[in-house]
Amino acid sequence: MTNLLKDRKISETPFRKEVLAIFTKYNNAIPLSVIEKELKEYNRITLYRTIKIFLEKGIIHEITINGAVSNYAICKEECDTVAHHHQHIHFKCNRCGIIFCVEVDKFPTIILPKYKIEQLEIQAIGLCENCNV
């Protein structure tokens, strides 16, 4: 794996590496509360700023599903400073509450006459692999 921080031309600080390590450790999206629990000690403001710059630099993406707090996940695709380019869906499990980034074979296309669609974001809610027994 390449160095995400150097790639995006932002300073490689101990705190940023720590937060990044948490993201890579999880293979699903996580809310701030999980990051806070994982960090032994941290500064709230620095954490906010870290999330913000990770979002701006295309290191992570934000997932907001109705009612739930924002979740964040590493960008696996080639997102950059300019934009995020995702072709996966966001799945929220009704039982365990976890939000997953799930790849699909054929990402749907929608055509709306008169509208110009530049980006599609698809959220699914139901039961995840683990909970769908």
Added chain:
Amino acid sequence: MTNLLKDRKISETPFRKEVLAIFTKYNNAIPLSVIEKELKEYNRITLYRTIKIFLEKGIIHEITINGAVSNYAICKEECDTVAHHHQHIHFKCNRCGIIFCVEVDKFPTIILPKYKIEQLEIQAIGLCENCNV
């Protein structure tokens, strides 16, 4: 049009009627700030509680698109106290910023092996009818 408040068995108060009137006046989704501007005078807490009960009773639905504040729109479909049942997509215009509920001919279906999808929420971002010149 039937009486949404009586139908959902909640008290018909002047304030609720006023808020409901604002929702019906707009034919797109609106954030709290728009409601606040439309109301001559109001109590912040009562407004929050009104939005909350409207959501619970299936009178309005919430739309949260990444980055933007929550928007709310009247439920045109038969939503009830139990759940919302929408088959339309949520479109956010990059130029005017307005969020629209847009009906589509064929609402996409997604199949994820192992996952059980109970609900799909589709958000599109681009240029709306008015801005797509």
Added chain:
DNA sequence: ATATTTATTGCAACATTGTTGCGTTTATAA
């Protein structure tokens, strides 16, 4: 119509979440 019951409202107080300016510290580059 009036009284009784039940639900809503408004206030105060608080909780959570996110932001900004600024001096200090740390990382990067010369």
Added chain:
DNA sequence: TTATAAACGCAACAATGTTGCAATAAATAT
């Protein structure tokens, strides 16, 4: 190693949302 640029931590603030409770208004039953 020094100079420069960026990140950090503190304090202070702003925005957003919640809760208990007494006053008030709406719905319901006389």
